[in-house]
Each structure stands twice: as C-alpha cells, then as structure tokens.
Amino acid sequence: MQKNQAITIDIIQLESSLNEMNTPNELSLVYLLKGKCHFLNQEQQLSLHKKDFIFIGPNQKGQLISDSYNKEVIILRLIFHLPEIESLINQNWRPVFPSSKIDVYQSNGREKLIESIFRLTLERLTKASKDRSFSDLLLVSDLLDKVEGMFLFTQYQELASLDKQKIHPLIIDMLDYAKVNYTTKLSLGDFAKEKFVSEAYLSKLFKDEMGVTFSDYLSSIRLKAAVSELRNSTEPTLSIALNNGFPNPKSFTAVFKKQYGVTPHEYRKHYIPKQEELTLQQTSEDYRYLSHQESIQVIAQFMLTQNIKQAKGLSVEEIELDLSIPPFANLNKPQKIINLGHANNGLKESVRQQVRMIQEKIPFDICRFYDFCTETISEFDIIKDRFVNNHRLFSFMREMNLRPMFVLVIDESNGISELSLKLDTLKEMIQGYVQYEASFREGWYLELSISDSAKVSQTFFRQAYQLTSDFLVTHFSTGYLGFNLHFNYLNDWLTCLRLPLNVDPDFISITYEKSLGLQSQSEHLFKEFKRQISQLKHYLKNIEKNTALYISEWHLVAESTQLSQSTFSRSAILLKALIEMTNHIDGIGFWLNVDSEKSIPISKKLGDLSIFLHGPLKRPLFFLLVFYDRIGDEVVLISEHYIVTKKFNSFYVLYYNEHHLDKKDSAYENLWKATRRQTTFLFNQLPVGNYLVKRFLLDSHHGGIYHQWLKSGGMRELDTDMQEYLQQSVVPEFLMKELSITDGKLEKSIDLEMNACYLIILNRIN
Numbered sequence: 001m002q003k004n005q006a007i008t009i010d011i012i013q014l015e016s017s018l019n020e021m022n023t024p025n026e027l028s029l030v031y032l033l034k035g036k037c038h039f040l041n042q043e044q045q046l047s048l049h050k051k052d053f054i055f056i057g058p059n060q061k062g063q064l065i066s067d068s069y070n071k072e073v074i075i076l077r078l079i080f081h082l083p084e085i086e087s088l089i090n091q092n093w094r095p096v097f098p099s100s101k102i103d104v105y106q107s108n109g110r111e112k113l114i115e116s117i118f119r120l121t122l123e124r125l126t127k128a129s130k131d132r133s134f135s136d137l138l139l140v141s142d143l144l145d146k147v148e149g150m151f152l153f154t155q156y157q158e159l160a161s162l163d164k165q166k167i168h169p170l171i172i173d174m175l176d177y178a179k180v181n182y183t184t185k186l187s188l189g190d191f192a193k194e195k196f197v198s199e200a201y202l203s204k205l206f207k208d209e210m211g212v213t214f215s216d217y218l219s220s221i222r223l224k225a226a227v228s229e230l231r232n233s234t235e236p237t238l239s240i241a242l243n244n245g246f247p248n249p250k251s252f253t254a255v256f257k258k259q260y261g262v263t264p265h266e267y268r269k270h271y272i273p274k275q276e277e278l279t280l281q282q283t284s285e286d287y288r289y290l291s292h293q294e295s296i297q298v299i300a301q302f303m304l305t306q307n308i309k310q311a312k313g314l315s316v317e318e319i320e321l322d323l324s325i326p327p328f329a330n331l332n333k334p335q336k337i338i339n340l341g342h343a344n345n346g347l348k349e350s351v352r353q354q355v356r357m358i359q360e361k362i363p364f365d366i367c368r369f370y371d372f373c374t375e376t377i378s379e380f381d382i383i384k385d386r387f388v389n390n391h392r393l394f395s396f397m398r399e400m401n402l403r404p405m406f407v408l409v410i411d412e413s414n415g416i417s418e419l420s421l422k423l424d425t426l427k428e429m430i431q432g433y434v435q436y437e438a439s440f441r442e443g444w445y446l447e448l449s450i451s452d453s454a455k456v457s458q459t460f461f462r463q464a465y466q467l468t469s470d471f472l473v474t475h476f477s478t479g480y481l482g483f484n485l486h487f488n489y490l491n492d493w494l495t496c497l498r499l500p501l502n503v504d505p506d507f508i509s510i511t512y513e514k515s516l517g518l519q520s521q522s523e524h525l526f527k528e529f530k531r532q533i534s535q536l537k538h539y540l541k542n543i544e545k546n547t548a549l550y551i552s553e554w555h556l557v558a559e560s561t562q563l564s565q566s567t568f569s570r571s572a573i574l575l576k577a578l579i580e581m582t583n584h585i586d587g588i589g590f591w592l593n594v595d596s597e598k599s600i601p602i603s604k605k606l607g608d609l610s611i612f613l614h615g616p617l618k619r620p621l622f623f624l625l626v627f628y629d630r631i632g633d634e635v636v637l638i639s640e641h642y643i644v645t646k647k648f649n650s651f652y653v654l655y656y657n658e659h660h661l662d663k664k665d666s667a668y669e670n671l672w673k674a675t676r677r678q679t680t681f682l683f684n685q686l687p688v689g690n691y692l693v694k695r696f697l698l699d700s701h702h703g704g705i706y707h708q709w710l711k712s713g714g715m716r717e718l719d720t721d722m723q724e725y726l727q728q729s730v731v732p733e734f735l736m737k738e739l740s741i742t743d744g745k746l747e748k749s750i751d752l753e754m755n756a757c758y759l760i761i762l763n764r765i766n
Contacts, residue, residue, distance in 0.1 A: 006080070009077070009078050009124050011298060016066050028056045029053060030076075035074065037075070040065060120143050177191065186245070222244045252264065332582065334586055341596035342600060343393060344389075345596055350615055362622070373390045405446075408449065410448055410449070448483040461483075484509040508550070509550045510533075511554070575654070575757050592612060630696070641657065657752040687764060691738070691762050691765065695761075
C-alpha cells in the first residue's frame with residue numbers, strides 16, 4: 001500500500017480460492033466482474049453472480065471459492081483503510097452495516113455506487129500517481145459518500161454507539177422500545193399517548209434527530225432480523241415475516257425487495273447455497289493479480305457493456321439546418337464489391353444464402369474471388385462439362401446480377417508459364433459456358449495480384465501484364481484488366497504506371513493492410529490513407545490515364561490479432577470512412593463473412609470488415625450499408641458528424657457519433673467524454689406540406705453483436721446476455737408519424753451513444 005492510500009484496488013483472477021482477512025482497521029468490498037463464485041466463513045455461505053458485490057467488515061474473514069463449473073472468475077476488490085480515510089476527510093468514518101454477517105447487496109443505491117467505484121478504479125489505472133492527487137481525492141470522497149448513502153444504518157448508528165448526550169431523551173426511549181418490541185405490533189400513536197405528546201410532534205422529532213422516519217427505522221430492524229433468519233433457517237417466508245413483526249408476507253416482500261432488489265424467495269434460492277455444497281478449503285490459495293494492461297482491458301470492456309456514463313451532465317448541441325439551400329454536389333457512391341475469398345466458397349449453399357440476402361437489401365455490383373473452383377471431373381471425360389463447378393458459380397452470379405472479378409496470383413518463382421496455363425484454363429472455362437453471351441458480354445474483370453510485391457521485379461510484372469492484356473484483346477472484347485497494389489509498397493510500384501505497357505489498366509485494386517496495435521491509431525492511418533489515395537488519383541490524372549481506383553481490401557479500423565468482442569464499436573467510424581471516401585474512389589470491397597478471408601491463398605488475416613458473422617447472422621456492417629444506400633445522392637450540408645442529402649422530395653439526415661478507441665486510455669479519458677452525444681436538430685425552411693418521418697438506428701441494442709473468438713478460430717458457447725444481443729441484431733424501422741409542416745420548421749432531438757449511427761428520412765408526400 002502506498003503511503004496515505006485510503007483505498008487500495010486490485011483486479012484478481014480467481015483460479016480456485018482466495019482468503020479474505022480484514023484487520024480491525026480494514027473494510028473490503030468484493031465486486032464480481034465475471035463468472036460465479038461463493039463466499040464462505042464459519043457462519044454462512046453466499047453465492048455471488050456477475051455484478052454482485054459484498055462488504056466484508058473489520059475483523060471479518062472468509063474465503064472466496066471459484067465455482068467449479070465456471071472457466072474464468074474475475075473480481076474487483078477494494079480495501080478501505082479506515083485510519084487513512086479518517087485522516088483524509090478529517091472526521092470519524094466507521095460505517096455500521098445492517099448485519100455482522102455478509103450480505104449480497106442489491107439495494108437501490110447500487111448503480112451510483114458502482115459508477116463511483118469504476119471512476120476511481122480507472123483513475124488509478126490510467127493516471128500516474130503524481131498526476132492524480134486532486135482528482136483521486138475527489139473520487140475517493142465521492143465513493144465514501146456513496147457507501148454511506150447505501151446503508152440505512154449509516155444514517156443512524158446502533159444504540160450502543162450513539163452519543164446519548166446529543167440525542168433527545170424521548171428518542172432514546174423510542175429506540176430502546178423498538179429494539180425490544182419490534183416483533184410486536186408497534187404504534188407511534190400508542191407511544192405518543194404513553195409519553196403525553198402528540199403523534200405529529202414525535203414523528204417530526206424522530207425524523208430530525210435520526211434522519212429517517214420511525215416507520216423506516218422499525219422496518220430496518222425487522223428486516224435485519226428477518227434476513228438473518230432467512231439465511232440460517234428453513235422456516236417458510238410467511239413464518240419469518242410474522243415472527244419479525246411484519247403484518248403480512250406482502251409487506252415483508254416489499255421492504256425486502258426495496259433493500260435487496262430481489263424477493264425473499266429469490267434471495268434464498270440464488271444467494272444461499274445448501275450447506276452440504278461447499279466446505280472451507282484447507283489447500284493453499286490459487287489466484288493471481290491481473291497485470292496493469294489486463295486490468296485496463298477488463299475494466300474498459302465491462303464499462304462499455306454496462307454503459308456506465310460520465311459523471312457530469314451531458315451538453316446538448318443545437319444544430320440549425322437550412323433546407324432551402326440547393327444541393328452543391330452529387331454523392332457518387334462507389335461500386336460495391338463482395339470479397340468471396342477462394343472461388344470454392346461460391347459453391348456453398350450457406351454462402352449463397354448470404355449473397356441472396358445482400359442482393360435483396362443492399363445490392364452489390366461485383367463479386368471478387370481468388371483462383372477457380374476445384375473440379376472433380378476428369379479432363380479426359382469428353383461427355384460431361386469439364387468446368388461444371390465454375391459454371392455453377394457463373395450461373396449463380398448471373399442470377400444475382402453480379403459481375404465476376406477473377407483474381408490471379410502471380411509469383412516470379414514459378415515464371416510466366418504458370419500464368420499462361422491459368423489464362424488458357426480461363427479462356428476455355430468462359431467460352432465453354434452456355435450462357436456466355438448473356439453473362440460475360442455485360443462485362444467482367446481480371447485482376448493480377450502479386451504474391452509478394454517486395455520480391456517481384458518490374459521486368460516480370462511487365463511480362464505478366466502484357467501477356468494478360470494480349471490474352472484479353474485476342475479472345476475477349478468485354479473484359480476489364482487491372483492489377484493489385486499493396487500500399488505497403490506503393491512508392492515502389494507507382495512506377496509500374498510509367499512502364500511501356502501495351503494497354504493501360506482499366507482499374508487498380510488497392511490492398512491496405514496496416515496492422516494496428518491500438519485502435520486509436522486507425523484515425524491517423526485513415527487520414528494518411530486518404531492522402532495517399534488523393535495523391536494516386538492526382539498522379540493518374542497527370543500521366544493521362546483514365547484508370548478506376550478500387551479499394552478491394554482494407555483493414556483500417558480492424559483489430560490486428562483477433563476479432564473485437566464488440567463488433568458494434570466501429571460502426572460510426574466505418575460509416576464516416578464511407579462518406580469521406582465517396583467521390584474519391586470508384587469501388588470498395590467488403591468480406592462476405594469472417595471465414596472468407598481465411599480461404600485466400602495468401603496469408604492476410606488482419607481484419608474483420610465482414611458482412612456476416614455466421615450463417616444468416618448479420619454483422620453491423622450489413623445495416624451500416626443499408627444506411628449508406630438509403631441516403632440521397634445530392635449533398636445539401638455536410639459536417640464532421642452528419643451529412644444532409646436530398647433525392648426528389650425527400651431529405652436524409654445521417655448522423656454519427658464516431659470515436660476511435662484506445663484500450664489503454666479510452667475507458668477513462670475518451671469513453672466518458674464521448675459515450676453519448678446529445679443533439680437537437682432544427683430543420684428550417686422545409687417546404688410546406690405533409691411528411692412521412694422515419695428513423696433508423698444502429699447502436700448496441702439494434703444491430704450490435706457481441707461475441708467471443710477463440711485464438712484457434714471459432715465461436716465459444718455464447719452466454720445468455722450475448723444471445724440476447726444476437727437476437728436483437730436487426731435494425732428496426734420506426735414509422736414515427738405523418739407530420740403536417742405549416743411553418744417550415746421541425747425540431748428533432750437525438751441521443752447517440754458512442755459509435756452509433758442514426759438516419760432520419762423526411763419524405764414529402766404532397
């Protein structure tokens with residue numbers, strides 16, 4: 001413990017057991033962040049579930065035991081050092097709890113207490129000791145106030161500890177009387193008559209002296225005794241209620257639930273395990289303190305999922321939109337490209353179902369895939385179709401109105417001969433397709449991708465490119481030729497555009513695969529990415545090449561090691577990236593699902609910008625693209641957080657609260673500052689008429705998916721909370737109402753959590 005440290009905080013992973021032993025000058029709080037465990041001492045047993053907490057008072061001891069069926073148990077422990085606290089606040093601070101035994105606290109004040117706990121925890125984790133003296137003092141004081149405020153018994157102490165010189169004699173008599181006779185039917189009126197005072201006077205005197213009403217005080221004494229009996233006996237709740245002075249079970253249940261948040265029956269069922277289930281363990285303890293970085297990650301994720309808000313009130317931004325301004329630009333949305341991975345994926349029915357859903361809601365233009373489908377028919381079998389699987393893929397793409405983009409990976413170690421064989425196979429495959437005229441005459445794409453850009457010579461590249469361009473010119477008239485550029489080696493390969501090529505490329509496919517150590521870096525990387533795209537466009541214009549730019553694979557807002565637990569957490573960032581890339585690029589690609597990227601012949605598993613998670617389960621990107629497709633194509637207004645567009649008689653306001661997270665410091669510095677954004681939009685100069693107003697919301701409750709990912713790949717068994725999120729992973733459309741605009745104004749308030757997106761459509765119907 002540091003010198004003068006009033007409260008010490010640890011985050012502990014409980015492997016099997018941990019002994020808790022408080023000195024006479026210590027009080028501890030144990031909060032369960034994850035899993036399930038049990039608290040045992042010589043007198044009692046309690047079961048703790050996620051988000052439960054207990055107080056362990058001075059001189060109390062016990063043992064925390066991990067639930068044998070739970071794989072991971074993480075607890076947050078705060079130890080209150082009473083002398084240091086009293087020195088800090090310059091007064092006595094010895095709270096007395098409702099029972100000498102331990103309780104699982106479920107009272108009404110728990111939410112504010114938990115927020116205060118996490119504020120202090122994150123202050124300790126994210127601030128250096130020398131920088132936190134003042135803020136730490138404020139947060140400690142706030143936490144102490146919340147602890148006191150939670151317990152009725154801290155507003156008035158036990159009778160033995162009262163300073164009787166400062167308490168009115170009538171109140172002392174009342175306390176003695178209540179303590180002895182709480183099991184009977186007590187009446188404030190009867191006591192007033194006995195003392196020859198009015199009931200109103202006695203009631204006010206008690207409230208002034210004790211800070212609570214006599215009725216609340218009496219209920220607390222009865223509840224204290226009832227809880228002890230509930231925990232340590234098998235008596236039915238009816239008997240326990242009547243034995244301890246409650247007039248009926250309904251009254252007992254109401255008081256109990258107000259204090260603990262559950263009914264007496266639920267308390268006994270869930271928080272009091274059977275005596276034979278557990279015994280104090282005599283073996284050595286088994287636990288570990290989480291590292292600084294692990295602690296930050298656990299706390300940040302917990303705060304995010306629990307939506308713990310900032311301490312101060314939210315400021316409301318007011319934005320006036322003048323809708324009489326004529327559109328100043330067209331929104332030229334890029335073509336959308338599905339990255340299928342290896343061509344074999346297109347034969348799977350699960351993949352086809354995903355593509356059908358996409359084409360129904362957010363039609364894509366191009367289907368991009370690597371290599372060819374594997375064929376099982378012998379090349380000597382002249383009766384059957386040699387390319388039956390590839391032709392099945394072609395037919396499906398034609399059915400889905402998708403143009404194919406073949407990606408052929410070239411490798412200098414194999415020479416030009418391998419590429420020549422691939423091109424010959426492709427020619428036979430396409431020309432042998434019975435619906436060739438109806439499909440490939442509409443246009444298709446052939447992309448050359450270099451397996452290792454750093455090791456391929458420009459001479460080899462030129463030979464490969466010229467061979468491919470001659471192939472297209474000789475055999476086809478509708479194929480578009482392009483090649484892939486890795487931004488890692490962009491400066492080395494821009495000179496390819498100056499090479500004496502026989503045919504200019506129709507398109508350049510860009511792969512941007514920067515590995516992100518921290519997600520906050522993505523904001524800087526995206527700015528650099530846009531700058532490089534702009535330079536490349538300018539470069540192409542200067543050398544007079546009419547070449548389209550496709551961003552086929554990009555990972556700017558993805559994690560570098562595994563799928564982020566909260567796939568919702570980047571939605572607004574992605575949407576803003578789409579808006580800002582519009583008018584600068586001609587096509588943009590997304591992975592179909594989380595498995596498609598793993599099937600490509602080169603090792604790139606950095607990102608998770610996929611549309612589906614598993615089967616028909618849509619990821620937030622799906623709904624994000626729904627938003628993007630629905631906005632109009634004429635820009636009226638645009639700012640850092642919103643864009644207003646128009647199409648015919650409809651106005652579209654797309655509003656997003658994007659924020660780049662850094663696991664190290666965002667939980668405190670950024671998460672609290674940018675968790676929510678409150679804005680009031682005032683739509684001015686609306687044409688008079690009737691409007692149909694719709695809204696679409698993408699946030700953690702609508703469209704958000706929470707999942708866990710194993711290092712080896714694959715989903716863990718989802719817990720109940722996660723399954724609820726998965727079931728909610730749809731974007732509801734709320735038809736708010738039909739409005740009649742007579743004064744040209746409409747006011748709408750929006751409250752957005754971090755990385756949420758919101759779309760308002762004002763559709764004039766007459």
